[in-house]
Amino acid sequence: MHPRITREKRIVDKMITIYCRKNRHSKKGVLCADCEELKAYAHKTFVN
Numbered sequence: 001m002h003p004r005i006t007r008e009k010r011i012v013d014k015m016i017t018i019y020c021r022k023n024r025h026s027k028k029g030v031l032c033a034d035c036e037e038l039k040a041y042a043h044k045t046f047v048n
């Protein structure tokens with residue numbers, strides 16, 4: 001996989017983690033089911 005995509009994925013992961021925590025969806029360091037799904041979807045768009 002291209003290094004740039006890997007980095008962008010990490011940024012997206014971080015953004016979703018911050019978003020989830022900020023909205024108190026779940027405990028610190030753990031994504032709720034919705035945000036986990038969002039992350040999976042975001043990764044899929046990077047691959048394609």
Ligand SMILES: [Zn+2]
Pocket residue numbers: 019020021025026031032033034035036
């Ligand atoms: Zn969440």
